[in-house]
Amino acid sequence: MNETIKTMRAHRSIRAFKDTPIPQEHIDEAMLAGQAASTSSAVQPYCVIRVTDDDTRQQIADLAGPQQKIRDCPAFFIICADLRKHMLITRRAGNEYTNSLEALLVGSIDASLFAQNFALAFESMGYGICYIGAIRNDLPKVNDLLELPEGVCPLFGLCVGLPDQDPAHRPRLAPDAMLYNDRYPDDETTLAQIDQYDELYKQYLAERGAPPATWSESIAKKYSYVNRPGLGAFYESKGASLD
């Protein structure tokens, strides 16, 4: 295993951090590594807001659960799809900015590629990270707190800092349940692979002292109701299109 793969495979989300601040040069390095990720036709449709104000961080921590780590971690970032730069350029050129779901998808995909490089760069420097999807509990409030202009669409947060815990690795589905040759398998094969993983997952939770539910049980619950309704309307209000 080479060092890069070792770092990748050492990942586990960190939810308790030491107070030690992150030097600016480490953030600068992680930015360059993040920005080195591939980006569709070089359009670079994302930006990152580092939230430094304590009160703003507490308000985001509260709306996200609460998740106190958002307030307490040494650095907290919000990753956004950024359609604004393209809007400004297109309008400055005297053209009308025309929008489509494609622009929002490209923004979300490229922002995620950036974010994973950014996060991995921090992990390679010894930091721990935790993504925060729960900012989407209340995007209008996040938008207002950060005074985000038209075209800037917050997607998820990222906590970074030196780990103050050493959690176990959460098992994943077997690679052969994820990588297929030429065709998606039949449902019987897929469900058999899931049954195998369920056992592993249950064991992992039991070892952590958590209620030993299977992965299937949690997925069946999660996808039986509409999670975070209103996201489409919010992104449309930011100038994105769902069409």
Ligand SMILES: Cc1cc2nc3c(=O)[nH]c(=O)nc-3n(C[C@H](O)[C@H](O)[C@H](O)COP(=O)(O)O)c2cc1C
């Ligand atoms: C986009 C995204 C959003 C997430 N949001 C949260 C979150 O709001 N709070 C949290 O504690 N973990 C969050 N996580 C972490 C996942 O729960 C975690 O990655 C997953 O359970 C696998 O565990 P591991 O990262 O330790 O391997 C998020 C992960 C991703 C990729």
